[in-house]
Amino acid sequence: SIIGGDGVVVNPASNSTLVTDLGYRIPNLFRWEVYTPSCSNTVDVTVISNSLHNLADAGEDDFTVNSYARISARVIADTNITGKWSVQGGTGRFDNAVAANTLVRGLTTGINTMRWTLRGYGCEAYDEVQLRFAEEPIAGFDTDVISGCSPLTIAFSNTTIGQATYQWNFSDGKTSTLRSPDHTFERSGLYKVTLTATGLRKTDTISHFIEVLPSPTAAFLVANTKLYMPTPIANFYSNSPNAIKYWWKFGDGVSSTEKDPTHIYEEEGVYDVWFKVEDLKGCQDSVMMYNYIQVGDYGMMVFPNAFTPNTSFPNGGQYQADERRLDIFYPVSRNVETYKLEIFNQWGTKIFVSDDIFVGWDGFYKGESAAQGAYMYKASGTYKNGREFNESGEFILVR
Template sequence: LDVLFQDQTIGASTMDWDFGDGTGQLTGPGDIAHTFTNTSASTQYFDVELIAGTDFGCTDTTLHTIGVYPPVTALFTMDTAGCSPFSPIITDLSQGANNYLWDMGDGTLLVGPSPSYTYLNNTTNDQQYTVTLITTSAFGCTDTLDQPIVVHPVPVAGFQATPFTQQYPASTVSFNNLSGPGNWNYSWDLGDGTSSSAQDPADHDYGTWGTFTISLIVSGTMCSDTAMQLVEILPPPPTASFQGGGQGCAPLTVQFTNTSVQATNFQWNFGDGSTSSATDPIHTYTVPGTYTVTLTAFGLGGSANTYVQVDSVIVHPNATAYFVLQPTQVVVPSQPVFTYNLSGNATDFQWDFGDGTTSAEFNPVHYYQSAGTFDVMLVANNAWNCPDTFLLESA
């Protein structure tokens, strides 16, 4: 506390001051100033004594009491820089304060020891403010402290990658930067190991299928923002095809060779009620007829393609050879043996009577020339060359 003492003595030539704080001063007439210090937490009182003297040795004494209130100190710490929206942590370290008034530098006034406040910077440049704390003690004493604070702008990242979905071999993606205006830096990660620092990267060909995560980091001197998007390139659709089929006699076994591309799974329908999921199946047809074979191929992305071979397999019926002989015992060489041909699905017949003679007739009549026991065989055939043999032993 600075105190100015005004000299009101009369006739004095010397002034002997005792300020009550352990200090004093001997002066001539006139005003004098003194600074009192109070480092305690309570009011201190100082008894100031003045002894005025004349040249004749006469003196007079006066006494005044000075009260010095305890000091108040404004002190705080806070984060001095940050990205918008910025909420600095304010920690009050003031001493002797009873009231607090904060000027946040943007026209906002707050009270309390450690207020919370959020700064916004919607520009593209740093914004600087001065935070001022005015503390007041219970005795009305005040102290002030200023601290600067910087609020950095934050970019707003945004972009659009198109198309979102496409099917290979189409795999080219275009980029449109939708970030907020400003002198920003750009860092692209296209999701396949490719990067770019351009504001709008050139169209990018991924060259394969898959799901790719694209990210864009927009940054200023201190702050940044990130935007992300997925693009999907679907696997190519499968193409179903196969080789196999043909015709033959029942039972007919057919080997199918799968020539499909971009396929992972298969479903066969052989046209006779039988199916298979094998890649290259082998199938046996037991019933004569004409069959349409269908192959459905499934790709990586779940897409499917079907290939149909109409009348791919033709299974011909077999001839059925059968006959009876009448009589089964004859007198040679005069008595004949009559054949009764009961064959089915046959147009061609080859008889072997077991005695070295043959016939191609439908129902031949045979005369044996010597006595004995003979095996008679009939081979019946048809237009599709599907023969059958019947042997009557010891006829």
């Protein structure tokens, strides 16, 4: 066991063993103990190491774009120990070969190995450092992602070493001279992206591949975009064959994840419809159809099958919207925008025309009371929701 100084006993149970990592030029005290069940005995051994192994440190390996570099070995305060640099691989010239911290010049392209050798107290040890020299520029770049769904926008991070101008080729017909551009690949495919860095000494290129996955296309159909109260039912159908997940928003606060949902709108209005899909690879697409669904009042028009006009004098056929008169022939209607009413006698002669929904037939023709009997009506026009109507039928004038 160790009882003083430094050291590692490789096999503490053996009477003959190796001790490593001894403290330099200090007493390193070790104890060997022998014992039986009834007694024991010990002997101590002091070891002083002059080994320079733990002192030889040439520093960290380095990379340079210049033909020179600074090297820094561990400084030893003991003047009885000297150090010296030497070239073990590649080339190099030292400004001061016996200084721990010095410049080495004339490096060759590639790996240059420098050795720092210590000598003292009859011992010698060394450590080596490698200097990699490459002429600039050295092209390089990273990306935030290497694959994704189309359209795929990628941020390119230029890691080129040294001064240079840049030319990017994205293999989709687009290029850039920015240092670190963002680029969007609109279509799916495998793209070879190449960066060319041009400097004063040389030109260097590097390429990486980007995979752009095809995205589904969000598309849908609806049976009718114009709906009418009181039952405005919209049947939606997905037209995205590669999709496996669906999200709908119908514009009235209601949503669905069905493939082909049916939705009933509660109020009149104009509604946007949003649709998103996702495929097996997780790629998504969405579409917003603005002012897509129009829900309006259906509009109505109901004519009577008989009326009894005032025989004393004509009244002009005018009535109010909330009136229910039996002496004028007119329809009960709602939400009429344009209107034309024509009345025909039994011989097909047109005897009355009105283009005002609040003016009906008062039963007079050319200032005379029309005869009792059957008459025909024809009404045409449009409702406020844009829907056209054409109504016709027979009614009885009763005296």
